[in-house]
Amino acid sequence: MKVEWRVDPEVNKMLWEKLSLFPVQTIGRTNPDFVLDLGGGSGDFASPLMAGGHTTVISLDTDLEVLKNRVKGVQAILGDATRLPFKDSSIDGVTARAILHHFPLRMDVCLAEVKRVLKEGELFLVQEPLAHNFFANMARRSVLTERHEAGEQPLDPSHLDRAMSQVFHNEWKEHHFLLSYLLPHLTYRVPDSLKGIARRFSRFAKMLDERALNSLPGLRKYSAYVTILGRKA
Numbered sequence: 001m002k003v004e005w006r007v008d009p010e011v012n013k014m015l016w017e018k019l020s021l022f023p024v025q026t027i028g029r030t031n032p033d034f035v036l037d038l039g040g041g042s043g044d045f046a047s048p049l050m051a052g053g054h055t056t057v058i059s060l061d062t063d064l065e066v067l068k069n070r071v072k073g074v075q076a077i078l079g080d081a082t083r084l085p086f087k088d089s090s091i092d093g094v095t096a097r098a099i100l101h102h103f104p105l106r107m108d109v110c111l112a113e114v115k116r117v118l119k120e121g122e123l124f125l126v127q128e129p130l131a132h133n134f135f136a137n138m139a140r141r142s143v144l145t146e147r148h149e150a151g152e153q154p155l156d157p158s159h160l161d162r163a164m165s166q167v168f169h170n171e172w173k174e175h176h177f178l179l180s181y182l183l184p185h186l187t188y189r190v191p192d193s194l195k196g197i198a199r200r201f202s203r204f205a206k207m208l209d210e211r212a213l214n215s216l217p218g219l220r221k222y223s224a225y226v227t228i229l230g231r232k233a
């Protein structure tokens with residue numbers, strides 16, 4: 001079955017707002033001149049870094065159409081994340097949201113390229129979907145969306161961890177969403193009369209997820225998403 005990618009804006013914001021603040025809260029603190037958003041598409045993830053007017057954000061993507069619709073002010077490069085058209089040690093920060101799982105077998109090549117172009121001591125912020133969340137997998141098995149391409153393969157958390165730590169010093173990691181991953185999509189689809197209940201339930205599920213992921217480390221491998229902050233040593 002193919003469905004349109006539609007979400008309830010209120011629940012989507014509630015669940016994703018925190019994750020979208022990480023570029024500013026991490027790389028933003030280093031006062032960067034140039035930040036590369038790998039597979040950045042519209043550049044939505046890294047674009048808040050431009051707020052002070054000092055930082056240039058470059059979205060590098062293989063898809064010309066998504067680059068054409070980028071956030072105002074974001075620079076664009078049509079290119080492949082496994083062959084970066086930048087000099088060694090020339091970039092102040094790199095973000096990558098939901099891109100490594102597009103080429104899991106070439107992920108190591110991409111990580112080595114990121115390390116090559118990053119300046120010494122600078123940060124690489126990765127955010128990726130993971131392979132072992134029950135609800136996300138149920139949706140992947142039964143539903144296709146226009147957002148998903150053939151070949152995408154959400155990552156095994158320990159594989160991603162290992163791959164990152166072979167190349168970067170992993171400074172920090174946070175897992176997201178156990179029960180709540182599909183709730184923006186489900187809330188969009190319930191009748192208007194039930195939306196209030198669905199939104200309250202979503203808030204409750206988010207709180208449960210955060211508590212469980214904080215206090216029960218064994219559950220983290222079942223989360224739907226992870227953020228990892230690596231530093232080039």
Ligand SMILES: C[S@@+](CC[C@H](N)C(=O)[O-])C[C@H]1O[C@@H](n2cnc3c(N)ncnc32)[C@H](O)[C@@H]1O
Nearest residue numbers: 039040041061062063079080081097098099102
């Ligand atoms: C799920 S989208 C994420 C877009 C953006 N990072 C965001 O979070 O809004 C994945 C993006 O990765 C891009 N992509 C896939 N393989 C790529 C590659 N080898 N090099 C650069 N971009 C790639 C796709 O074209 C797509 O725009």
